[in-house]
Amino acid sequence: MRQPFTRELADLLERGRDRQLRLAVTGLSRAGKTAFLTSLIDQLRHAGLEARLDLLPAAREGRLLGARRVEQQDLGVPRFPLDRALAALDAEPPQWPAPTRGISELRLVIRYRPRRRGWAGGETRRLTLDLFDYPGEWLLDLPLLSHDFASWSRSQAFTGERGALFADWREAVARLDPAAPVDEGRLASLAERYAEGLRAAREAGFSDLQPGRFLLPGDLEGAPVLQFFPLPSLDDADPATLAGLPEDSLYATLARRFRYYQQHIVRPFYREHFRRFDRQIVLVDVLGALNAGPERFEDLARSLSRLMQSFDYGRRSLLTRLFAPRIDRLAIAATKADHVTPEQHPRLTGLLEALLAEPLKDLRFADVPVRALSLAAIRATEAREVDHQGRRHPALRGTTLDGEPALLFPGEVPARLPDADFWRRQGFAFPAFRPRPRGDDALPHIRLDAALDWLIGDKLT
Ligand SMILES: Nc1nc2c(ncn2[C@@H]2O[C@H](COP(=O)(O)OP(=O)(O)OP(=O)(O)O)[C@@H](O)[C@H]2O)c(=O)[nH]1
Ligand SMILES: [Mg+2]
The missing domain is CATH 3.40.50.300 (P-loop containing nucleotide triphosphate hydrolases)
Incomplete structure (x- = not known):
């Protein structure tokens, strides 16, 4: 050997x-x-x-x-x-x-x-x-390395349509006292609700989601390292007070898990793979x-x-x-x-x-x-041309996922970043195609x- x-x-x-x-x-x-x-x-x-x-x-x-x-x-x-x-x-x-x-x-x-x-x-x-x-x-987790738990919590925004997907979790978390002793079972279920929010947001097409491993846990599914979440209520908390909270407080527990996630999940990926x-x-x-x-x-x-x-x-x-x-x-x-x-x-x-x-x-x-x-x-798909009122137009031919043959012009790609006008006027729509x-x-x-x-x-x- x-x-x-x-x-x-x-x-x-x-x-x-x-x-x-x-x-x-x-x-x-x-x-x-x-x-x-x-x-x-x-x-x-x-x-x-x-x-x-x-x-x-x-x-x-x-x-x-x-x-x-x-x-x-x-x-x-x-x-x-x-x-x-x-x-x-x-x-x-x-x-x-x-x-x-x-x-x-x-x-x-x-x-x-x-x-x-x-x-x-x-x-x-x-x-x-x-x-x-x-x-x-x-890779979305890289910026997480430049934060501590409190600053990371503050950096997470929950507004608009995306924020609404976390409504459930936000309501529960708003009532938490960072200084209170942690209840493991409660924390696990809140973390799961937070992960559900992330998954719902991804399902809805959002991608600016953190921590990345919550969405793709792989063999870490259910491990405590994935059981934390940001504390939005930390906004105006004094750092010295936070640092002085007891080890078994909610804040200290979440902060510990956050650090563990940084050290044992994010860093090793960069060290062992990305760098090479x-x-x-x-x-x-x-x-x-x-x-x-x-x-x-x-x-x-x-x-x-x-x-x-x-x-x-x-x-x-x-x-x-x-x-x-x-x-x-x-x-x-x-x-x-x-x-x-x-x-x-x-x-x-x-x-x-x-x-x-x-x-x-x-x-x-x-x-x-x-x-x-x-x-x-x-x-x-295959590129085609079709005649319409005496003029030739580009078109695509393919088979939809349901097996229907399709011949269509999916729309024009905007050459620059689409503005409000683009979304109002034109939009864009195409079906998914089956491979040939x-x-x-x-x-x-x-x-x-x-x-x-x-x-x-x-x-x-
Ligand atoms: N028409 C067309 N569809 C594609 C092509 N590549 C990917 N797709 C579509 O996009 C879907 C996702 O492609 P994947 O290659 O599985 O994407 P991925 O990044 O590996 O996805 P995950 O493994 O879920 O992260 C496919 O199931 C197809 O529907 C392509 O070249 N042409
Ligand atoms: Mg894949």
Whole structure:
């Protein structure tokens, strides 16, 4: 058996020769992470055969020979459920892969021929690609590291439609005395009500939700570390008084759990995973948010700017002070572009850039190379043109989830951030489509090859 340190040494050597790359895919719930990774792996496995990867030079030049799945490096991380995803797509009728939770990993070895001028030898090289899928919600917890329990409590707002979803919990919590001895059972049930509020808010399409792990508890379900909540009544409390409260008071108990969450949940993710990724792609379901209306759209904007703070490792950033990451390239992508007609795609990319204008400015200032694009990992529609009153109009053809054939024009994507006028006048509406039967070919996609080029293309030269 190989000793772990030998394997680490081998990994280190591979990395030294630039033959190993750790690529992570993230995005909020339902952004399209599983579909993206499934398609990416499928394209690479079909490379050199029937995959369409014209925007990836190594593939276009016929130098990409294929890819094989091998045993992953970190045996403690769940395996990315590739086979389950492919089985769903191969079902009759085809289905989308099931939602996933937590982090997962898969290792691919890519074989390619290096580009050599004036030399036609048969040398092949290998690139080891470690792929990771993890919930973007986890990144929403980064700002939590810069708070103590009291300041975190004050930073949580419960207003508007979103606040209404927490009404139940707010009413119960308003009556609590932070200094009173804690009642474990009561605290657990209040924490559960708070988590219910978060889940309801997510169901309703909100995404600016904290703590992130409450929504995706994984194996922490029911653990006391997830049994805390903000205390809105702390607004005007004096810090010295709070600090002096007894250990068994409600305040001290919640504050302890908050600290535990910081130390044992948030930090380890950054230390053991995030810091070690070489490249990342952040997926954003911009079209889904447009479909869901103005309040959700603004909520997405807010949570994305919070999520992107994890990538701003400029000099002053919180992250640099904690654990300097080494990401040298970042992509942000608007997913599910097959929900709109092709002439709308540049607008979709434009809208994504507008949505992320502030974080993008910070990233460029911090000299992090970043590229924005729009793509469909698994294209479920076909672009068509229809005649209407003697004029040709772009349209999409697809099959709805109920199996109904559809031919439609879903609407225009606003090129800038939508204003009140846009929501009043036009809005935006499209149905969800069923994936198409894939047969033996690689999965149909839009610009997944462009994403691949930006993320790994330079390692295949
Ligand atoms: N038309 C279309 N729909 C897509 C595409 N990618 C994802 N979807 C839709 O979006 C849903 C969510 O996609 P997933 O890949 O499961 O998203 P995820 O980010 O892994 O979601 P979680 O695992 O729940 O966090 C799918 O079930 C599809 O309905 C795409 O390329 N085209
Ligand atoms: Mg998933």
